[in-house]
Amino acid sequence: MRHWLETYRAFLRIAVLEQLQYRASGAIWMIGSVLEPVVFLVVWSTVARSQGGAVAGFTAQTFAAYYIVLMMVNHLTFTWVMHDFQFRVQMGQLSFALLRPVHPIHEDVAANVAYKLVMLTVMMPALVVLWYAFEPEFALAAWSTATFVPALLLAFLLRFLAEWTLALATFWMTRVTAMNQIYFSLQMFLAGRVAPIALLPAWLGDLAHGLPFYYMVGFPVELLLGKISADAALDGLMAQLVWVAVMAALIALVWRRAVARFSAVGS
Amino acid sequence: MTNAVEPVVVLEGLTKSYVVPVREAGLKAALGSLIRRRTRTVEAVKGVSFAIAPxxxxxxxxxxxxxxxxxxxxxxxxxxxxxxAARVLGxxxxxxxxxxxxxxxxxxxxxxxxxxxxxxxxxxxxxxxxxxxxxxxxxxxxxxxxxxxxxxxxxxxxxxxxxxxxxxxxxxxxxxxxxxxxxxxxxxxxxxxxxxxxxxxxxxxxxxxxxxxxxxxxxxxxxxxxxxxxxxxxxxxxxxxxxxxxxxxxxEFAAYKTLIVDSDGGRDLSSYGEVVSRDGGRTTLRISKADTARVTAQILTDVSVRDLSVIDPPIDEVIDRVFSEVNP
Missing domain, CATH: 3.40.50.300 (P-loop containing nucleotide triphosphate hydrolases)
Incomplete structure (x- = not known):
């Protein structure tokens, strides 16, 4: 345990150092992360106003709250491993990673957390600006705020494990960009980033609740905003736990096969 | 190399073959490979065995x-x-x-x-x-x-x-x-x-x-x-x-030696062996290994030699020869 703490501490320190080298590109990424929810926020508040003040229970102010929280949750849960893996395999970096006596996923977790921490310096001011510009309306309850924390952690874990597993597709296909695009489109839509799931047609909403994407972003956002009942919140947390377990099992299985394939084919 | 100590690296008949897709050039072949992928096995390492001592x-x-x-x-x-099989450090x-x-x-x-x-x-x-x-x-x-x-x-x-x-x-x-x-x-x-x-x-x-x-x-x-x-x-x-x-x-594999002869007047030595280069009085000759002793003695008798040295060919050339001999 002590060893792992020290490993993560060292990995985090190095990852922060590395992130600080990429201040500019990191900040540009952040502009994208801020712009996306702002665009949808503007669209949906306009729709709400033109519909006489509300759409499916969302007013311009609750839309503002939804998208501001979503911006933070999306920032804290997103990963870039799917973009990275093809490059790693092609450049032979994976060979080195395989020859170290530590699983490569740990360094990815550390790098992800480091980036999130460094970029909070950009996200916090953005949050303040959006707050003043869009005047969000919150109905926070003590129990939902408290449950939000584990829900957010599980969302991070779920998204990280799912995307790390998908990234392993690069062991079987040399060009994974097209497949990644399908995932990103589905995730964008079914996680509640384009519109809150409540605004989707009923059948699509059911589908979203049956797939993992909603539990990566939409669920913790709705939980914090008090959009879901205590029963639904409990169901949501259970669903998150189940999906995390499924992804962890999948990752173990796929990783073993990916490495076996890599060592059969070479690079 | 024999060694009483237990070896740290042991390879026994280690073999690695890759399956690679075969595709000829051209659109027709590319379309054909969509229907039936043809592959071929390339043996990169064929039954290699050796042992290395610590x-x-x-x-x-x-x-x-x-x-x-x-x-x-x-x-x-x-x-x-x-x-x-292979074992390294056990x-x-x-x-x-x-x-x-x-x-x-x-x-x-x-x-x-x-x-x-x-x-x-x-x-x-x-x-x-x-x-x-x-x-x-x-x-x-x-x-x-x-x-x-x-x-x-x-x-x-x-x-x-x-x-x-x-x-x-x-x-x-x-x-x-x-x-x-x-x-x-x-x-x-x-x-x-x-x-x-x-x-x-x-x-x-x-x-x-x-x-x-x-x-x-x-x-x-x-x-x-x-x-x-x-x-x-x-x-x-x-x-x-x-x-x-x-x-x-x-x-084993160097089939020739190189003779560098410094002689007065820089005489033509082409009758003794293949002249690789000539620079004033200095001539570099290539002579088959079997003839080295005889030719050296001959030159020393026939020519007024200031200096003479016999050297092995560079290792690169020897290696090159090993490869070309096995696979001409």
Missing amino acids: GEVVGFLGPNGAGKTTTLKMLSGLLHPTSG FEPWLRQREYLSRMTLVMGQRNQLMWDIPVIDSFDRNRVIYRLSREEYRARLDDLTGLLDLGELLNKPVRNLSLGERMKCEIAAALLHRPQILFLDEPTLGLDVTMQRRLRTFIADYNRHTGATVLLTSHYMADVEALCPRVIVIHHGEILFDGALSKLIG
Whole structure:
């Protein structure tokens, strides 16, 4: 345990150092992360106003709250491993990673957390600006705020494990960009980033609740905003736990096969 | 090389074949391959066997595509063999057990493991935790390596600001911080200038002497091999052609010797052998090994010689000859 703490501490320190080298590109990424929810926020508040003040229970102010929280949750849960893996395999970096006596996923977790921490310096001011510009309306309850924390952690874990597993597709296909695009489109839509799931047609909403994407972003956002009942919140947390377990099992299985394939084919 | 000590590296009939898709040029062939994929099996390493004793430094030679890197990748644990067996330090390498990975290293001259944008010392620190070194061990080894490789100035620079030679020194140091007992070095001097090559060679020899580590290295620079490896293993088309002392390789495969004759007036010596070059009074002749003694005596009687020397051909030429003899 002590060893792992020290490993993560060292990995985090190095990852922060590395992130600080990429201040500019990191900040540009952040502009994208801020712009996306702002665009949808503007669209949906306009729709709400033109519909006489509300759409499916969302007013311009609750839309503002939804998208501001979503911006933070999306920032804290997103990963870039799917973009990275093809490059790693092609450049032979994976060979080195395989020859170290530590699983490569740990360094990815550390790098992800480091980036999130460094970029909070950009996200916090953005949050303040959006707050003043869009005047969000919150109905926070003590129990939902408290449950939000584990829900957010599980969302991070779920998204990280799912995307790390998908990234392993690069062991079987040399060009994974097209497949990644399908995932990103589905995730964008079914996680509640384009519109809150409540605004989707009923059948699509059911589908979203049956797939993992909603539990990566939409669920913790709705939980914090008090959009879901205590029963639904409990169901949501259970669903998150189940999906995390499924992804962890999948990752173990796929990783073993990916490495076996890599060592059969070479690079 | 026979040795009473238990070998640290043992290969028995190690074989690796790859399945590669076959596709002819042209649209028709491309469309055809959509329906029926044709593949072909390429045998990169064919039943290779050898053993290396602890502390040996062995040169692993062969032309491009001979199977050197594939063999090193199997021994380090990156590749799974198609058949055959290998044990390194008592481990089956491709199981990649933590105990094994902590005791070996693979350096590939054209690839780097150091992190590009941060100072070298931080990449080293990353290895400290990865290999679970105590701070004292780490400090001591870092000091050792810094001294031996003269890294002092480089440690606080980001890797991207280093020259190729400086980077290679740091790569090697990073690969040795955990003090591996076995080193697989694939072209460690590739692209380095002569001074830096010599520097690295001296370092590898010192490291071997100090730690008793076993080294298997490939290189295209014969100077590396001559300076470091009493024993060489030559591989070609995936098969071992020669395994033994470097001197024996030269004796066995060098079919000629070179005679350098300094004579007054620079007489034409073409009747004695093939003239390779002539520069004033100095003539360089190539003479078949069997004739060397006779021709040398003849020249000394016939010509007024100021100086004469008989030398073995450069090792590159010998190696080249080994390959061309087997596969004309």
